[in-house]
Amino acid sequence: MILQLKRTIKYGLKTITRDGEIFLTSVFTLFLAISIISFLFIFKQTSEFLISSLKEKADVSIYFKEDASEDEILKLKEEISKNSEFKVDYISKGEALSEFEKRHKKNPILMEALKEIGENPFLASLSIKAKDPGKYEELLSFLKEKEEIIEKIDYSERKPLIEKIFSLSSNLEKGGILISLILVLVSVFVVFNTTRLSINNFKEEILIQRLVGASNWFIRGPFLIEGIFAGILSALLSLLAVFLSCYFLSPKLSVLFEGLNLFEIFSSNLTHLILIQFFAGILLGTIPSLIAIRRFLKI
Amino acid sequence: MIKFQNVTKIFETKNKEKVFALKNVSFEIERGEFVLIVGKSGAGKSTLLKLIFAEEKPTEGKIFFEGKDITKMKSGEISKLRREIGIVFQDYKLLPTKTAFENLTYVMEVIGFSDEEIKRDVPKVLEIVGLTEKAKSFPNELSAGEKQRLSIARALIHRPKVILADEPTGNLDPYNTLDILKIFQKIHEMGTTIVLATHNKEVVEILRKRVITLEKGEIVRDAEKGKFVI
Numbered sequence: 001m002i003l004q005l006k007r008t009i010k011y012g013l014k015t016i017t018r019d020g021e022i023f024l025t026s027v028f029t030l031f032l033a034i035s036i037i038s039f040l041f042i043f044k045q046t047s048e049f050l051i052s053s054l055k056e057k058a059d060v061s062i063y064f065k066e067d068a069s070e071d072e073i074l075k076l077k078e079e080i081s082k083n084s085e086f087k088v089d090y091i092s093k094g095e096a097l098s099e100f101e102k103r104h105k106k107n108p109i110l111m112e113a114l115k116e117i118g119e120n121p122f123l124a125s126l127s128i129k130a131k132d133p134g135k136y137e138e139l140l141s142f143l144k145e146k147e148e149i150i151e152k153i154d155y156s157e158r159k160p161l162i163e164k165i166f167s168l169s170s171n172l173e174k175g176g177i178l179i180s181l182i183l184v185l186v187s188v189f190v191v192f193n194t195t196r197l198s199i200n201n202f203k204e205e206i207l208i209q210r211l212v213g214a215s216n217w218f219i220r221g222p223f224l225i226e227g228i229f230a231g232i233l234s235a236l237l238s239l240l241a242v243f244l245s246c247y248f249l250s251p252k253l254s255v256l257f258e259g260l261n262l263f264e265i266f267s268s269n270l271t272h273l274i275l276i277q278f279f280a281g282i283l284l285g286t287i288p289s290l291i292a293i294r295r296f297l298k299i
Numbered sequence: 300m301i302k303f304q305n306v307t308k309i310f311e312t313k314n315k316e317k318v319f320a321l322k323n324v325s326f327e328i329e330r331g332e333f334v335l336i337v338g339k340s341g342a343g344k345s346t347l348l349k350l351i352f353a354e355e356k357p358t359e360g361k362i363f364f365e366g367k368d369i370t371k372m373k374s375g376e377i378s379k380l381r382r383e384i385g386i387v388f389q390d391y392k393l394l395p396t397k398t399a400f401e402n403l404t405y406v407m408e409v410i411g412f413s414d415e416e417i418k419r420d421v422p423k424v425l426e427i428v429g430l431t432e433k434a435k436s437f438p439n440e441l442s443a444g445e446k447q448r449l450s451i452a453r454a455l456i457h458r459p460k461v462i463l464a465d466e467p468t469g470n471l472d473p474y475n476t477l478d479i480l481k482i483f484q485k486i487h488e489m490g491t492t493i494v495l496a497t498h499n500k501e502v503v504e505i506l507r508k509r510v511i512t513l514e515k516g517e518i519v520r521d522a523e524k525g526k527f528v529i
Binding site: 003019209211216218297299 | 354374384393395405408413
């Protein structure tokens with residue numbers, strides 16, 4: 001058994017060195033397929049980040065009357081937070097003022113106007129983000145009972161924007177899944193066909209091996225070894241390609257999308273990425289070979 | 300050792316016409332015999348040999364190898380059967396990507412011989428067939444005679460119980476033919492059963508062994524020390 005395994009590995013390695021061109025072609029095809037899968041994975045993580053940061057922007061603010069006490073506001077915050085659908089932040093009058101000052105300190109006219117008023121003109125507010133935009137209507141009907149402390153809710157002004165953001169994110173997700181599926185299928189199809197063509201070159205050899213009494217596993221073995229090596233090598237090359245792309249694209253993309261750090265996404269998902277690449281590499285390196293050889297083992 | 304029982308093999312042409320390659324063939328070959336299968340091209344010689352090593356399955360009838368019915372064997376059993384048989388193909392069927400040395404090594408490795416046995420036997424057999432100098436050559440670098448000798452070397456390297464040879468002198472000049480026949484005689488003297496298919500009159504007359512004559516798929520003569528009569 002060990003002797004046969006040793007011989008299988010020996011023949012696998014010999015095939016690689018003797019038929020270098022075929023091996024390189026299969027590494028190249030696998031490299032393309034694994035890279036497509038890897039980039040789709042990175043793209044998915046990036047789009048998830050973009051979608052969630054887009055959703056962050058879709059929020060509803062409740063402004064409270066001057067005479068509403070902090071206790072009443074915090075009590076309301078607690079009541080809304082009980083529903084896990086909502087994320088609620090409390091912004092006090094003081095916080096609203098300092099946020100305004102921070103944002104507009106370079107604008108002397110606004111700062112002057114603020115000084116003219118003399119007191120803090122801002123209202124305390126709750127900023128509410130829902131996981132599902134449909135939930136805002138539910139929230140509004142609940143807030144109707146609390147009208148005595150509420151000055152204003154900005155939902156109706158923001159409604160179109162919120163709906164647009166949510167429909168855009170869901171379209172992005174759906175489109176992403178569809179494109180990924182098509183690309184993965186195309187790349188797997190290309191790998192299967194390239195393997196079938198290269199195994200055809202060994203048709204005669206496989207037939208002879210069968211005729212001199214080689215068992216099916218003794219014939220498949222070297223192809224499996226070759227496939228595993230090709231899979232590992234192409235996974236490594238693809239890892240390098242993804243690393244370099246993320247490294248060099250990261251600064252450029254962070255200019256386009258605020259807060260997006262592509263390299264950070266790459267490094268925090270590295271373990272998953274490596275697992276996906278090696279798993280895909282080894283599977284795509286071996287299974288198409290096994291299927292292609294099957295036709296010739298019937299003799 | 301080998302027994303054919305009412306074996307018929309029918310091939311279907313592209314036009315769905317049925318062609319009889321063998322028609323109701325029965326015979327028996329004992330251990331240690333040297334049997335010549337003769338007949339014109341298309342008489343069914345090659346099909347008969349292919350049925351013995353299960354490259355083809357009979358349409359009807361049974362074939363036994365050492366008491367076991369070949370027609371009922373599964374893939375794994377067929378591999379084992381082939382390891383007990385050495386085959387010399389008309390078109391050599393050498394492994395094109397392996398050197399002469401490796402072609403022989405491969406068969407021994409398939410069967411599970413140890414590395415020591417391989418190192419000991421391969422050079423010896425290459426010497427018997429006169430190919431020591433060509434050990435590192437690939438099949439496409441060998442002449443027809445050399446390919447045929449390598450093919451014989453491969454058939455006998457694992458000391459099989461029987462050697463099947465399909466027109467082993469078909470592509471050779473008279474000098475090479477004589478050389479090859481001498482090798483077969485030597486192997487036979489060592490106790491191996493040999494079944495040799497040929498349409499060459501000279502081969503039959505030089506060997507003077509049992510001759511089974513086929514005509515249009517049927518056995519028309521089975522004679523001890525037979526002559527070439529077609």
